[in-house]
Amino acid sequence: MLQAIGLTSTTRRDAPPAVNDLTFEAAPGRVTALLGASGSGKTAALRLMLELDAGRGVAYFRGRPLHRIPHPAREVGVLLGDVPGHPARTVRGQLRMLCAAAGVPATRADETLEVVGLAGLGDRRLGTLSVGMDRRLGLACALLGDPHTLVLDEPADGLSPRENTWMYGLLRAHAAQGGTVLYATGDPKEAARTADRVVTIDGGRLVADQGVADFARTRLRPRVAVRTPHAARLAAVVSREARAARRSVEVVAEAGSRLTVYGSNCAEIGDTAFRHGVPVHQLADEIGDAGPAVPPKAVGAGQASAVALSELPPPIRVRPGGGPLRPLRYELRRSLGVRTTTLIMATVLLMSAALSVLLARTDGTSIPRLLAAWPELLPLPPAALGAGLLGALSFGDEFRYPALAAGRGTVPRRLGLLLAKLTVTAGFAVLLAFLSVVCDAQSLRLLYGPRAIEAPANAIALGASWAGLTIGCAWAGLLAAGVFRAAGAGVAAVLAVPVLVVPLVQKVFAAPSARSAAGLPGRLRELAWWQLPQEADRWVLAVARVVAQPVGAALALSLSALVCAYLFTGLRGKARW
Known part of the structure; x- marks a missing residue:
């Protein structure tokens, strides 16, 4: 059971709300159509139910709002627009990544591909899919967690009649198994043909909440489509004979020598045209809309009053989506699902080897700088820049191609997801640092x-210093991209360390000091509640030397600031709820 009670969107600049006090129900075992013309508020209503837009009211999915459901992907399947995924990712890779996000086995991806008819297209890239394939993949994403409720926005948009029939047949099968199906459409004939119940809205308000039989009787009526080169003459003749016979017939002239006749049939129109010698090029029975929407108080008042409304519905806030239930597996599939990671690492290794060879031709370059391919002119070596780019893309691509929930443009700031990203980027950074040294x-x-x-x-x-440098750059790019929601911000944060932060640190270290840090290991040993081994002194000194270097101190300072900013934005977002 899906219950929407008092849904009202937030107004902007004194404009009327897109959704205004909308209340209806979608029963299990039935297909419910949310019908309305373009701009009537269908999509806005769905986004309010899914807590993607701010407003007032509440939507219950089997008695619970979405933010109180432990695993939303297993309760609600969503299809809003195109599939939000990287164009270079494969169909199977996209679904397996979402399996880790939903906490379901990876084998579920192939099962859903079989259901939607894409079993042989698992290796196709998302950017090469046709409109029909994309809609099928979107439905596969919605079915991935085996949800009870399906919420779909124009699911048959852009599909051929055959694909349209298949789509609604699958929705009907889901409802036959006891599931709830709610889809938005702007076609009355489609709603009458495919739904069990039709909820009609106009201007964001409820117009009617009817069974499909009542809807077809009150909102649809038969009509005859006629195409003739003498449309005006035939319209006058049909209207004159209808008045003479005292029959209610309405003739509407349309573009392209076409007439639409309400209240008659093909036989009567054909006989009239034959008697008056009017040639007819097309004559067909159709089902059309009943006309403009009835005001909210005229139709559907009984249905609307059946659900009690509170005087002031609770506010609907945009809530962060749940993080992946298997974050490490999700992050690995996200990173390795496209060729970007491999291309970046290959490019970094080639550039590093070339720079190392060029540096070796000149005298005076130290062995560490040769192995790191770090000339004096570059702010950072290629391996560190590549690690920073990988870290920036690990969050930046999430905002460009959101995958955790349909329609969400932000990535949830969950600790498990952050730790998984830090772990995976650190692993790639160490691997890149090792391979660059070996290659050089x-x-x-x-x-x-x-x-x-x-x-x-x-x-x-x-x-250890080399690994710390690459890991620090990767984490700086990751955290900056997470704070500013852009991969470019992550790259800028990595470059800002040697260009801006290092000169400031060098000025601090160049200033005369009245205190010395000598004896730091001994003082740390006294503060520790457990006895440190004697060998730990040299490791503490080694870490202190790395941090004491301008680049190490700058990285430590930048990472500290980014961690604080990330935590601050995350806590501020949680405080709103």
């Missing part, structure tokens, strides 16, 4: 001989 060393040995590179004495400390 092999390139130098191949061109300049096996003695071109010798391992430095402090290789372990340098490796």
Whole structure:
């Protein structure tokens, strides 16, 4: 059972609300059509029910609002517009990623593809799908969690008649199994043909809430479509004979020598045209709309009053969607589901090897800078820039191609999702740092001989610093993209570390100091409630040396600021609810 009570959208600039005190029900085991012309408020009403837009009222899905359902994807399947996914992602990859978000097994993806008729197209890219395939994939996404309720906005928009029949047949099968189906449409004939109950709205208000039989009797009427080169003459003749016979016949002239005759049939119009010698090029029976909508108080008042309304419905706020139930699996599939990650890493390795070879031709370049391919002119080495770009895209692409919930343009700030993204980006950063060093060393040995590179004495400390640099850049890009909701902001935050923050840190370190940090490990040992091993002193000193460097201090400062900003925006969003 889906119950919408007092739905009212928020007004803007003194304009009337798109949805105004709308109340209706969609019963289980039935297909309910939300009928209205373009601009009548159908989509706005669906978005209010799904808590995607702010307003007032409440929508109950089997007695609970959406934000109180533990696993929304298993209760409500949604199709609003096109499938929100990266164009380069495959159909199967998109569904498997959503399986991790919904907490269902990955095998569910192939099952739903079989149901919607896309079993052989799992390797197709989302950007290459036709309109019909996209609608099928959207329905597969809605069915992925085996929901009880389906909420669909114009599900047959752009489909062929055959695909239209298939779509509504599938919705009818879902309702036959006890599910609830609510879809929005602007075609009265489609609603009468496919729905069990029709809820008609106009101007955001309820006009009628009727069974399909009552709707067809009161809102639809038969008509005859006529096409003739003498449309005006035939219209006058039909109207004159109807007045003479005292029959209620309405003739409406349309463009293209077409007439629409209400209150008659093909036989009568054909006989009249034959008697008066009027040639007819088309003559067909049709079912049409009954005309303009009746004011809300005239039709449907009994149905509207059947559901009690509160004097002041509770507010509907835009609530964050639930994070993936399996965040680590979700993040891995999101990262590896497109070629962007592989292309970035391959490009970084090629650039790093080329820069390392060029640096080796000049004297005075230290071994660490050769292996890192970090010339003095660049603010950061290619591996660090690539890690920062991967981190920025891990959140930035989420906002461009939202996948956690249909129609949501933001990514939920859940701790599990954030930790999964931090873990995966750190893993990619370490892998990129390791591969770049190996690739640079092999390139130098191949061109300049096996003695071109010798391992430095402090290789372990340098490796830890190198890994810390790439991880710090990846996390800076990730957190900045999460705060500002754009991948470009993440890249800018990575570049701002050496360009802006490092000079400021260098000025601080260049100033004379009246205090010394000597003896820091001993003081930390005294503060610890457990006894640190003696070997921990050198690791504490190593970390202190890394942080004491301008780039390390700048990264630590930037990461601290971004973490605080991320937590602040997340807590502020939660405080609104």
